[in-house]
Every structure is written in C-alpha cells, then in structure tokens.
Amino acid sequence: MDGRRRNPYELTQDTPVYVISVAAQLSGLHPQTLRQYDRLGLVSPDRTAGRGRRYSARDIELLRQVQQLSQTEGINLAGIKRIIELENQVAALQARVAEMEDALDGAAAAMRQREAAVHASYRRDLVPYQEVQQTSALVVWRPKRQQSD
Template identity: 60%
Template sequence: MLTATHRHDPLFVISVAAELADMHPQTLRQYDRLGLVTPRRQGGRHRRYSPYDIEQLRQIQQLSQEGVSLEGIRRVIALQNRVEELEEQVGDLRQALRQAHRESGRSRVFAVGSRGDVVTVARGQRPRPSGRELIVWRSSR
C-alpha cells in the first residue's frame, strides 16, 4: 500500500502508465501538452508518472466518457489539486495547534528586572526581589 508521501513519486514510464490507465501512450502525451496531467521528467526528456497521475488519468477517462469537455476536466482537476493542497495545509495547522496546546500546559513565569531585562523563572521558584522588579504570572485555574 502506498502512503501519501509516495503517491506522487514518479515511478512509471509512459508505456506502463498507459497500460495502467488503459489508454494509448499518445493520449497521455496529448494530456501532458494540454496540462491535464503533468508527469515529472527524468533527464529533462522522459516522462515518469506517479500513482497519483494514474488516478488522474483514470478520472479523466471517466469524465470524458460522461461527456465532460477537456476544459471542464482541466478545471475539475485543478480544483481537486487545490483542495488537496488546502487539506494538507489544514493538517499542518492542526498539528501545530496540538503542539502549541501541549506546550501551553507548561506555563512559564517571567520576571522583569530594573533594567528592563526579562528573565524566565522556573515553576515554583521566585526571583530574588530587590524591590524594583515587576513579576507577572498567569493563574493556572
């Protein structure tokens, strides 16, 4: 089973990709020229298709059989690609939020010295008072 990170790896030459997608290689070249599926290039010339590209080729074939124009198919694929990018971004943001929540449990206490310097104070500790520091804390309620 391919993981999400491997589904974009360029694995298949055009003849194998055409067979997997049940299409003629010339059709794949035409779709590449139209920008419907853009395989990676090996050495600048040879097309290499990923498992994701094969999925898109099959979808193009299905939409075409249902009567959708090539321009309509291009728009559908562009929107699907954008949705995938946004879902990935949302996942990254959720992970960052979870990390921030985990770290917020470790609240910090800061002390400001008389010269304006900020010092982190360990939890349960107090700064040495000289009478001129401002100590700020947040209640853990």
C-alpha cells in the same frame, strides 16, 4: 512530506517508474492521448534527463479519472482540468489545516506547561486575605493589679 529522511529506493504512489507505453496500457488510453493530456496540463508526469516521460501510480490513477470524467460524465477537458485544479487546492488546504491544528495543539500544550509552572511558583506560606466580619461587641481589658506584700 513528513520531515523524515526517505529511503531513495522506496517506491511510493508518487515514484515515477512507468514509461509512456506502459502508462498507456495501464490506463487504457493511447500514448498520443497521454501526450495530449500532458500538453494540456491535465496529467504532468516527471521527466528523465533525456526528457522522456515517467508516470507514477498516482499519475495512472489520474489518467483513469480523466478518462472516466470525459467518457462517462461527458465533461470536456477544460472542465476536467478545473476539477483537477480544485481537487489539488482542496488537498493543499486540508494539509495546511492539519499543519495548523498540529501547531495549535503544540501551542496549547506549551501554554498549559507555562501555566503549571506559574502555579507551582506560588508561595504556599502566605494565607489568602479574607475580610473580617465586623461586630458591635465591646471587649474591655483590665490588667491584673500587682499585689504588694
């Protein structure tokens, strides 16, 4: 989540709104198949206070994906469960990478600010030291003599 307060009436992909009969109709599966998938942990809908299942739009999409993998690709339910777990892990890792990139960007910006502050604090009245080249020239100084009147 992005840290902002959400409107409690805002519908998102994760809002559990569909009862099992509607979810079955939307996914093209039998309600008993949805119950089996829930028992196996493939698609776990939210529950109401009375323990009734409530499916979200994301759950419906996942049900369709499970059906496609099972019927079209011929993958067994254990394989599908592993695929779903790995996809969830990848999504979690991608979210973590995005968080770390944001933190890195913030740290880099803070470092640039501190560096600018250090440079701004330099004394500008000092002249940087430069090594003087030595020569073999000889300079003779003779003071002027005072003349008497």
